[in-house]
Amino acid sequence: MSQLESLKPNLLYAGFSSSTSVGVASHALAKARKAIDEPRNAVIQSRVIPMLDEISNTPSHKALPEKLYDALASFKIRTAGVARYLDSAWRAKFFAGLDRLLDVEAWEIGDSPPTDDSFSTLLRALILLRPERPPGLGASHDGKLLAAWTVGRDRLTLECLKNDRVLWIVSCSADGEPERAAGEVHISRLSDVLAPYNPNQRWFQHAPQEARRQS
């Protein structure tokens, strides 16, 4: 869908509208809001923002259940954009994790659902790391997605920031001694910084029993 959003504003499209049209309209409204937020446009803010709120289906004060519903839809549609790189069973487990994470029962009024920016970083990191096991998913109070792989007492956690940056936290035992490490890195360097902990064998592969079930 994102490719259509990029193309549509520049093209007079003579064909039929597709299922993406709602997304394109939302995109246009978001762009309009962003332009109005520029300081030089302060004069018109008071007049136009209320109008955008009225005509948009995504006002800033939208209720939490609606925000969660929209976030879940957006994440699944974004995942379709890279589906060719994902195994179908892996994708199904990942979606089940998203369904659980964004279940309205698990949230409280005032929480911020995960952002598209954070999800985009998660998705791109997962395509790079190619873990056999989908991560367990969580969210921070301020809208960042957390991905975690746990085996015994060893745990790797990624907090997905915007612009392809992640905060990584490792907690494992080395020679019987507990060891913890953390850092912030661009996802292009993630494999390198995690290499000393051998994440593929330690966290990303299926356990032997699980691997048998998979096959």
Place this chain on the structure above:
Amino acid sequence: MNNGQYKRAPIQEAIIDLRLDTPCSYDAAAKAARKAKGEYFYSDPEGINEVTLDTLTGKHTSKQSQTGVKLSSLDRADVALFRINGFTSARLAPYFGWDNFCARTRRDWNIYKTALAHSKVVRIGVRYVNRIDIPTDPGALRNLENYLTVFPNLPPGQFAPMTAYNIQVVRPFLVDNCNIIINSGLIPSPLLNHMSLVLDIDVGCDSHIPIKDADMWELITRMRAHKNEIFEGCITDESRRIFDQ
């Protein structure tokens, strides 16, 4: 010619669109959606907002109207739009083939058609949006002709690699009274260290549409074959290699 059996099929979205000569009532479209709801997980209303803004006084009026219902599967990949002006079926990636997509679309169209008192199709569209992911640093894509046979051609000059383009080609097709619309452009890739090309092919027909349903679906199947022929003609072996990696 490939039969669409690429290891990593480039299809991002497949769409079949059937447009009516006169809009039906919202109630009829919603009734059809309710009948089809059992096959889907999500049901979302669709509407449009009309806004009038007086720039001098700042006064505005807005009017909302419902235009249909969108049904989606749990993974949001199967979509059916029961609209007042027609029916649209879409499939996002991963794409599981024409037989699967066509069978679902036909099933839902029959539900939609049954809910209408009168339905004459005046336009059929078969549209496929494809994306080619090319491993390269952003802003470093050279030689577009390595991937597509349809591309913007510049005169010789000292150009840096292309950072953006959009082209649209609209041409009548000499078979089945179809029109072809090809959109292509360079877009940010969902993958790191890649650039992506969109190849969006829409085969449309708005004349001599068969009245009998069976004949109409035969036409739709032929339109899909035309789309495949055009797609294969628009890509190069290098693109095929990428799809099979």
